[in-house]
Amino acid sequence: MNKDSIIKVLIVVIIVLLLINVLLLAAWGVVALVTGNRDDAPSRPAQPSGETQTDAEDLPVIGSPDASAMLGESADRGQEYIDSIIFLGDSTTYHLKSRGVLTGGKDTKQVWSGSDVDENGKVIPAGTLTLDGRITSAHIYYPRTGESLTIAQALEKEKPAYLVITLGVNGISYVNLNDTKSVNNFISCYKALINAARKASPDTKIILQSIFPVTEAYSQNGNGITNEKIDAANTWILQLAKDTGCKYLDSASVLKNGSGALSDIYDNGDGYHLTADAYRAVLQYIRTHGYTD
Amino acid sequence: MKKITLITTLLLCLMMTLNACSSYRDDVDVNDLTSEILNSVSTQGGYTAMDELFLSLEFANPSLIESDVSEWMICASNSQSTVDEFGIFHVKEGGDVEAVKAEVWDYVQATQVKLEVFLDMYEPAEKTKLENAQIEVYGNYVVYTILTPEDTTAATNAVKTALGK
Numbered sequence: 001m002n003k004d005s006i007i008k009v010l011i012v013v014i015i016v017l018l019l020i021n022v023l024l025l026a027a028w029g030v031v032a033l034v035t036g037n038r039d040d041a042p043s044r045p046a047q048p049s050g051e052t053q054t055d056a057e058d059l060p061v062i063g064s065p066d067a068s069a070m071l072g073e074s075a076d077r078g079q080e081y082i083d084s085i086i087f088l089g090d091s092t093t094y095h096l097k098s099r100g101v102l103t104g105g106k107d108t109k110q111v112w113s114g115s116d117v118d119e120n121g122k123v124i125p126a127g128t129l130t131l132d133g134r135i136t137s138a139h140i141y142y143p144r145t146g147e148s149l150t151i152a153q154a155l156e157k158e159k160p161a162y163l164v165i166t167l168g169v170n171g172i173s174y175v176n177l178n179d180t181k182s183v184n185n186f187i188s189c190y191k192a193l194i195n196a197a198r199k200a201s202p203d204t205k206i207i208l209q210s211i212f213p214v215t216e217a218y219s220q221n222g223n224g225i226t227n228e229k230i231d232a233a234n235t236w237i238l239q240l241a242k243d244t245g246c247k248y249l250d251s252a253s254v255l256k257n258g259s260g261a262l263s264d265i266y267d268n269g270d271g272y273h274l275t276a277d278a279y280r281a282v283l284q285y286i287r288t289h290g291y292t293d
Numbered sequence: 294m295k296k297i298t299l300i301t302t303l304l305l306c307l308m309m310t311l312n313a314c315s316s317y318r319d320d321v322d323v324n325d326l327t328s329e330i331l332n333s334v335s336t337q338g339g340y341t342a343m344d345e346l347f348l349s350l351e352f353a354n355p356s357l358i359e360s361d362v363s364e365w366m367i368c369a370s371n372s373q374s375t376v377d378e379f380g381i382f383h384v385k386e387g388g389d390v391e392a393v394k395a396e397v398w399d400y401v402q403a404t405q406v407k408l409e410v411f412l413d414m415y416e417p418a419e420k421t422k423l424e425n426a427q428i429e430v431y432g433n434y435v436v437y438t439i440l441t442p443e444d445t446t447a448a449t450n451a452v453k454t455a456l457g458k
Binding site: 114115116117121123126128129130132133134135136137138139148150170173174185188189192223224225 | 337338339341342343344346347348349350351369371372373374407410411413414415
């Protein structure tokens with residue numbers, strides 16, 4: 001091959017490369033045009049069943065709760081009433097199961113809390129559930145089938161007569177009482193959960209239970225969970241019950257000592273979790289403060 | 294002179310070709326990208342897509358995501374005892390990629406602070422994942438991971454492959 005031929009071949013290669021570049025640029029342009037329309041219509045993850053939007057103006061007035069949603073003393077509704085309730089919550093609810101205080105003992109199907117997986121990939125119950133922005137997406141262990149489901153999915157299956165929700169003790173550790181947005185976030189999460197629950201099982205009567213107190217020593221240990229916050233959160237929950245047509249159970253009152261902290265006789269030892277006797281006192285309170293329309 | 298022109302032209306063409314090849318794709322659906330990540334990481338217990346409530350309550354400036362992002366997906370582990378999570382944000386044309394990245398990183402850092410007490414109480418081993426959280430920009434995609442180092446590497450490789458690099 002002589003010099004001229006080499007130059008000619010190189011020129012052809014250059015032209016081909018240029019053409020490839022032009023074609024690539026044209027292709028990018030076409031793709032941009034085609035995808036441009038999709039960009040105008042944002043695609044969000046599918047919403048779980050249940051309304052999750054909460055307008056700020058719908059939020060209750062903080063600091064002046066309306067006590068009309070609080071369940072007052074009633075005739076003893078008996079064990080049958082307790083047996084008709086599903087208890088949803090964090091570790092303070094989970095221990096209703098581990099302490100064996102419900103019908104069915106430690107094998108009760110009435111307690112819904114977090115879910116986990118064991119080393120074999122099997123879904124197992126866990127005592128963790130936090131009231132935050134994940135609450136309507138969070139999975140719980142559904143004891144009836146052993147599945148991991150969202151709360152709404154579990155309610156669609158179970159459709160219980162009564163649902164007692166006890167949530168917020170973990171969530172309040174993030175709450176700054178002096179920050180309105182922080183407080184409103186707590187309330188918005190709770191409200192979103194109630195809306196999702198009601199949509200999934202419209203005939204279920206929803207009872208919001210007070211967050212249980214912690215011991216005085218625990219309240220002062222600096223981890224963000226204090227009785228001051230718990231008491232404040234309970235007023236928001238009471239107001240939320242009123243605003244959403246739910247009922248409120250002040251069962252925390254039976255666990256408190258004279259200072260408003262968790263009584264030592266009900267402390268499991270960590271200042272936070274309850275003894276079996278504490279749960280028996282709470283269950284007695286529930287059946288003597290029965291649901292009324 | 295001819296030779297210099299020829300070599301220069303050749304180099305220019307090569308640079309243009311390489312330049313075209315180094316761009317990340319901008320046409321990959323966020324759902325498809327999510328699937329690629331889910332196929333690459335350990336998913337024992339599964340993941341769930343977070344909903345609008347999550348964005349509106351957990352992000353400091355959700356309106357930025359709404360205005361600058363065409364599609365987003367945040368997936369968190371179904372297991373309540375892990376903090377495994379990742380998120381993908383596809384910034385729309387004209388959107389501010391760096392601002393979206395900063396907003397997402399703010400969320401990750403706020404989560405670190407928020408969960409510190411909780412993880413100290415229940416799952417101290419999970420704190421490492423939050424401390425080693427990563428955020429990367431791939432063209433118009435912002436991707437964060439709160440995963441084990443192995444899963445982070447797997448997710449990163451999956452994203453790079455899917456976006457053409």
